[in-house]
Amino acid sequence: MVMKDYIGMVLSVLVAFLLYSLLAKISVSLLFLFNFFSLIVIYFALEKGEIYGAFLGAFCGLLQDSFSMSVFGVAGIAKTIVGYSAGYFSSKINVTPIRRNFVFVFLLLCVELIIWSVLYSFIFSERVNTGGGLIFFQPLITAVLGSLVYRFVRKLKSSKM
Amino acid sequence: MPFSLKKTKSLIILLSLIFFQFVLISIQVPRGDETNYFERVIFSVFSPINNGVVSVFRGIGSLWKGYFGLHRVQKDNQRLQKEVFRLNQENSLLRSMLRTSKSEKEMLDLLIELEGSVLPARIIGLDASNVWKSLVINKGSLDGVKKNMVVLDKQGHLVGRIVDPVTFKQARIQMITDTESGVYVIPQGKNVPGIINGIGNGQCNLEYIHATDTLIVEGDRLITTGFDGIYMPGVLVGHVVSVVENTSLFKEIKVVPAFKIQNLDLLAVITVDVNELF
Numbered sequence: 001m002v003m004k005d006y007i008g009m010v011l012s013v014l015v016a017f018l019l020y021s022l023l024a025k026i027s028v029s030l031l032f033l034f035n036f037f038s039l040i041v042i043y044f045a046l047e048k049g050e051i052y053g054a055f056l057g058a059f060c061g062l063l064q065d066s067f068s069m070s071v072f073g074v075a076g077i078a079k080t081i082v083g084y085s086a087g088y089f090s091s092k093i094n095v096t097p098i099r100r101n102f103v104f105v106f107l108l109l110c111v112e113l114i115i116w117s118v119l120y121s122f123i124f125s126e127r128v129n130t131g132g133g134l135i136f137f138q139p140l141i142t143a144v145l146g147s148l149v150y151r152f153v154r155k156l157k158s159s160k161m
Numbered sequence: 162m163p164f165s166l167k168k169t170k171s172l173i174i175l176l177s178l179i180f181f182q183f184v185l186i187s188i189q190v191p192r193g194d195e196t197n198y199f200e201r202v203i204f205s206v207f208s209p210i211n212n213g214v215v216s217v218f219r220g221i222g223s224l225w226k227g228y229f230g231l232h233r234v235q236k237d238n239q240r241l242q243k244e245v246f247r248l249n250q251e252n253s254l255l256r257s258m259l260r261t262s263k264s265e266k267e268m269l270d271l272l273i274e275l276e277g278s279v280l281p282a283r284i285i286g287l288d289a290s291n292v293w294k295s296l297v298i299n300k301g302s303l304d305g306v307k308k309n310m311v312v313l314d315k316q317g318h319l320v321g322r323i324v325d326p327v328t329f330k331q332a333r334i335q336m337i338t339d340t341e342s343g344v345y346v347i348p349q350g351k352n353v354p355g356i357i358n359g360i361g362n363g364q365c366n367l368e369y370i371h372a373t374d375t376l377i378v379e380g381d382r383l384i385t386t387g388f389d390g391i392y393m394p395g396v397l398v399g400h401v402v403s404v405v406e407n408t409s410l411f412k413e414i415k416v417v418p419a420f421k422i423q424n425l426d427l428l429a430v431i432t433v434d435v436n437e438l439f
Contacts, residue, residue: 021286025218028292028422051171058178067286071189073182080182084175123186126340129293129361 005048012040013060020067032131033138037064037075038112039146041083042105046095046150050087057083071123078115082108096154102147109139212285212299212331219283243281246315250279250429253317253396278433280304282312284425285331293338293363296321298428301330309391311431318419319344319385319396320428334428337398338363338418345388346398348381357383357398357416365399367414374412377404383416393431 016036023030037060045053061076086108089095095104113135117128130136282304286297300306310323312334321336335342338359346367347354353376357365370377381401387394397419405413 022218024287028287031287031292049171051174054171054175054178058182061182067288071186073185073189076182076185077179080175080178084171088171124340126361131292 009040009044009052009056012044013037013056013063016040016060017063029131029134032134033141034145035109035112035138035142037061038079038082038109039105039142039149041079042086042108042146043150043153045083045086046090048087049091050084053083053085053087054080055083057081074119074123075116077119078112081115082112085111098147098151101150102143105146105150106139106143109142113139209328209330216299246281246427246429247279249315249317250313253313254279254393254431278431280306280430280432282306282332282428282430284428292422293336293359293361295324295336295339296334296425296428298332298334298430299330300430301328301332303329305432306332306430307432311392311396313396313429313431314420314425315427315429316419317396317429319392319398320420320425322391323430332430338365343389344392344398345386346383347386348377348401349384351376351381353377354386354388355414363418363422364402365416365418367401367416368411370412370414372406372410372412377401377412377414379404 016039019034019036020031023034041053041057041060044056057079058076061074061079062072064075064079065072086104089104093100093104095101120128128135280300282298282300284296285299288294288296298306298312306323306327308323308325308327312320312322314320319337321334321339321342323332324335326333336359337344337357338361340359340361342357342359344357345354346357353370353374355367355370357367359365367377367383379401383398383401385392385394385396385398399416399418401414402417403413403415405415407413
């Protein structure tokens, strides 16, 4: 991994951070629908492999935990597993076609939501706030957005070559 | 063989990362009321970034409005908004004092003490795990913010209190809708004290109201009593939306907080010690 990749990774995390803050300013409901940190983790895991996915997942998860009065590590564990899985499975199956990419990202986001919810409920002994059910749409909406961005970035890269 | 080595290495990394985070979780749970050093450091590192991001957006927004909008009207509007904000807070505090039946002399003394005790603060972050749990504001210990200070919205409704961590320029607010929050309240004009606890979905429960009690009805306005030693008496907390009688010793009473989360932008931190005032 070259310096350029690291800069790209840091910039992407910053963009996710920025978008998260922006969403919170627009409407709190939007926070339930989009998970930009997960998209960054999955994208880099697809590009760079499972080890980077796991590390970036841990970092982004802790960053997400820093937004909350939550316990550090809850989102971290969920994102570490998702980052690793994204990198590992994408080396076994081709997830470049847009439909397959969408299904792949959607499934990973569902897994992340389940792990996070279970850990949260276990640690806090309380039910996760679903935002009136909005959180259940998070994997779908984030996956649609993620697949479109992934496709756009790949097109941009291929046109540069 | 090299592939399996690589696979083993990556698995060890994954397990180490998960183990590290489990250790991290275990040192934080149970946390009690105090924050640990780790949490404090992370909060100190990331909240200024968050503050910066929000400030940049606000700056860009102000620039746009300032140059392309009606500059003078905007300034007047800002001044009037600040004035309304200040008057609302003053009004709320005065109403609180009236309820505690102070004499005119005591009221005047209190007014002098109250001057400059309202610190306006902006929200720079919401809790990612549950938006009804906590908020982060752009004022900290350098502005005189301390733990347990009371926080009101623009209309003077109770939002919550300052909790750890409080850094130089940021502080966290525990909202009354948090499940770990508790506020001693009383229905306006009725002598039936109870405790409001958040239930994590934007509503609260009014606890410890005896099943035989018939005074509390839907629509009752709940105000703080000050018995908890944190919140000053007389501040509007919320309204009763349902009263259910069941087989238990206490009634099941649902309360909607008076503040509206979508309107929370500017908040008022009461920087005086409310216990000394009331």
